[in-house]
Amino acid sequence: xxxxxxxxxxxxxxxxxxxxxxxxxxxxxxxxxxxxxxxxxxxxxxxxxxxxxxxxxxxxxxxxxxxxxxxxxxxxxxxxxxxxxxxxxxxxxxxxxxxxxxxxxxxxxxxxxxxxxxxxxxxxxxxxxxxxxxxxxxxxxxxxxxxxxxxxxxxxxxxxxxxxxxxxxxxxxxxxxxxxxxxxxxxxxxxxxxxxxxxxxxxxxxxxxxxxxxxxxxxxxxxxxxxxxxxxxxxxxxxxxxxxxxxxxxxxxxxxxxxxxxxxxxxxxxxxxxxxxxxxxxxxxxxxxxxxxxxxxxxxxxxxxxxxxxxxxxxxxxxxxxxxxxxxxxxxxxxxxxxxxxxxxxxxxxxxxxxxxxxxxxxxxxxxxxxxxxxxxxxxxxxxxxxxxxxxxxxxxxxxxxxxxxxxxxxxxxxxxxx
Amino acid sequence: xxxxxxxxxxxxxxxxxxxxxxxxxxxxxxxxxxxxxxxxxxxxxxxxxxxxxxxxxxxxxxxxxxxxxxxxxxxxxxxxxxxxxxxxxxxxxxxxxxxxxxxxxxxxxxxxxxxxxxxxxxxxxxxxxxxxxxxxxxxxxxxxxxxxxxxxxxxxxxxxxxxxxxxxxxxxxxxxxxxxxxxxxxxxxxxxxxxxxxxxxxxxxxxxxxxxxxxxxxxxxxxxxxxxxxxxxxxxxxxxxxxxxxxxxxxxxxxxxxxxxxxxxxxxxxxxxxxxxxxxxxxxxxxxxxxxxxxxxxxxxxxxxxxxx
Numbered sequence: 001x002x003x004x005x006x007x008x009x010x011x012x013x014x015x016x017x018x019x020x021x022x023x024x025x026x027x028x029x030x031x032x033x034x035x036x037x038x039x040x041x042x043x044x045x046x047x048x049x050x051x052x053x054x055x056x057x058x059x060x061x062x063x064x065x066x067x068x069x070x071x072x073x074x075x076x077x078x079x080x081x082x083x084x085x086x087x088x089x090x091x092x093x094x095x096x097x098x099x100x101x102x103x104x105x106x107x108x109x110x111x112x113x114x115x116x117x118x119x120x121x122x123x124x125x126x127x128x129x130x131x132x133x134x135x136x137x138x139x140x141x142x143x144x145x146x147x148x149x150x151x152x153x154x155x156x157x158x159x160x161x162x163x164x165x166x167x168x169x170x171x172x173x174x175x176x177x178x179x180x181x182x183x184x185x186x187x188x189x190x191x192x193x194x195x196x197x198x199x200x201x202x203x204x205x206x207x208x209x210x211x212x213x214x215x216x217x218x219x220x221x222x223x224x225x226x227x228x229x230x231x232x233x234x235x236x237x238x239x240x241x242x243x244x245x246x247x248x249x250x251x252x253x254x255x256x257x258x259x260x261x262x263x264x265x266x267x268x269x270x271x272x273x274x275x276x277x278x279x280x281x282x283x284x285x286x287x288x289x290x291x292x293x294x295x296x297x298x299x300x301x302x303x304x305x306x307x308x309x310x311x312x313x314x315x316x317x318x319x320x321x322x323x324x325x326x327x328x329x330x331x332x333x334x335x336x337x338x339x340x341x342x343x344x345x346x347x348x349x350x351x352x353x354x355x356x357x358x359x360x361x362x363x364x365x366x367x368x369x370x371x372x373x374x375x376x377x378x379x380x381x382x383x384x385x386x387x388x389x390x391x392x393x394x395x396x397x398x399x400x401x402x403x404x405x406x407x408x409x410x411x412x413x414x415x416x417x418x419x
Numbered sequence: 420x421x422x423x424x425x426x427x428x429x430x431x432x433x434x435x436x437x438x439x440x441x442x443x444x445x446x447x448x449x450x451x452x453x454x455x456x457x458x459x460x461x462x463x464x465x466x467x468x469x470x471x472x473x474x475x476x477x478x479x480x481x482x483x484x485x486x487x488x489x490x491x492x493x494x495x496x497x498x499x500x501x502x503x504x505x506x507x508x509x510x511x512x513x514x515x516x517x518x519x520x521x522x523x524x525x526x527x528x529x530x531x532x533x534x535x536x537x538x539x540x541x542x543x544x545x546x547x548x549x550x551x552x553x554x555x556x557x558x559x560x561x562x563x564x565x566x567x568x569x570x571x572x573x574x575x576x577x578x579x580x581x582x583x584x585x586x587x588x589x590x591x592x593x594x595x596x597x598x599x600x601x602x603x604x605x606x607x608x609x610x611x612x613x614x615x616x617x618x619x620x621x622x623x624x625x626x627x628x629x630x631x632x633x634x635x636x637x638x639x640x641x642x643x644x645x646x647x648x649x650x651x652x653x654x655x656x657x658x659x660x661x662x663x664x665x666x667x668x669x670x671x672x673x674x675x676x677x678x679x680x681x682x683x684x685x686x687x688x689x690x691x692x693x694x695x696x697x698x699x700x701x702x703x704x705x706x707x708x709x710x711x712x713x714x715x716x717x718x719x720x721x722x723x724x725x726x727x728x
Contacts, residue, residue, distance in 0.1 A: 062676075064676055064677070064694055065676065067694070068676075068693040068694055071476055071477055071693065071696055072476075072693070074477060075476050075477045075478075075479065075696075093477075093696075094477070096477070096478070097477065178573055178574075186589075187675055188677040188678050189675050189676070189677055238572055238573055238584065238586070239572050239584060239585055239586040239589065240571060240572030240573060240578065240584075240586035240589065241586075242586060242589035242590075243571075243572075243586055243588050243589050252573065257573070377475065377696070378695075380694055380695050380696075381695050384680075384690070384694070384695075387677060388677060388681075391677075391678075394589075395589055395590045397590070397592075412498060413498050413499065413500065416494065416498060416500055417494065
């Protein structure tokens, strides 16, 4: 009996003491595809290791909605969320609200990541966030259908892609009315900016605003790129593609109703899942070229610690853990989230699960950044003006030439006295 | 608004009591007035205040006074920066007014028909009156999501089934009609309910007398029902018009925030204020919306002599 009492009091004492030092950290995770699941699992592993607790804050799916919510939290200096998941285009916009991780995270740990992404997260010498996973636009295709219609390899140019998509669509629609050739993100939001930037760059039309801050979109190649994309609608893409975001496109491709899809790497792991109708039939290639180069827009998410967090030390530790090699490896294997740590692209387990990581390595390292650097806090307006102009071309309201000319005017208006 | 000290009929004897009552009423109303000042007055004051500044939502402390610059301002290079110079704002105003006029008109007509039907005596009237309220009871965000599935071009009942694969919501010009349909579906029952309440206050002996005099049902409707229903109808119209002018949720859910900014004034304000964190500019837009709604209320109240009591 005495023993039992001693045991109980001892364990109570242990529980009490560990409770006293443990803190609760709130982490804001996205919920596209498997994001939320993986985020919860990773946070739980850290919690188990350190004895702290993690609360998960579920953010909206669309990146624009997320930003709005975060800005309100940050403007109110709210301590509700300790660790934020940040889009690669946000550091310039939100830098002042985040803890400078330089010096707080060992330099060797920082340098293990791609230099370009660390640069994107560094604003005026301040390391705003640690890279968590990187993203670049990819072309997904159905290997079985390409074979069925006599194509040997993935398309190299947009023209080739459109021809292949048309042929496959015509053939498949005989038995499946809902089948379409090519699905992508055509809804008027940040995703359309990413897709359209890929077209424009691949045609040699520049990056909307160049590194020096000059508006460069008003050129013939950019106009041609937009007109080309508009020609896909109702011929190889469904009319509704102009209302699709990532998940709508994936839904159609994964249910076997599309030959080609433009999407981010995360769609790979889900397409290989047991509930996927196209499991084992998916190929991944660089996005086609418009004559200039193959271009993929750089995406990706980072983890930053809020300045208003009451548990900064624990929050930084959580960020270091989640952005570290062990966690990035798990995420790469389970969710096909691209690591930002170079050495993981040579990891056997990662490559076995995601064979395209090795062959498309150059796509990830040469991805095109959106002009969030030069346009600073006005990036969002630039992106909206761009996606709206693209949307007008896609919906047939305007021709490419007129749209880029008007867009250049709009962008100069947004620029005002300077970015 | 309903503070209505009735004129004293016997001034000498009751003035004391009346005055005491009025004083008491003021004390009783005071907490409410303070609450209104805090939750409505102060934000309104802040909005008007910020509309005169250039400020960011993330750093409201660092602001510069620019007067009416958010409304109308042209730089030396001829670049127009005020929102009143932005064609997108005027597009949003045009779309909101179109939405308001068409949806409120249709809702009034359909609401009137439904109210007349359920006001007449027939079997199962109770069930019908309850069923009629179902669309109104569903939260707008839910019904908007439901409708955007219906409009989907690949699996939607309307988009695929009726229209054969058209994407109504892709283009803001066609989307506005799709949105009007959703609003009419949703709020007609609310209109019908308000009109029904008005109908039930009409005396039935009046209709009996009209029947005796040999007036047709048609004449009865135009000569008796409609004129007597006017006060109730106008109040309902004001409510619905104000709601429609402030519409935000169905656009935001069905079109996404960027296109919502092109179809509703509130969407435009939200985009400026939240997405672009332009605190001053967004506040100026909000002030403009406030003024537009005020003007419309004043027009309603004076032109139709609406009484709220």
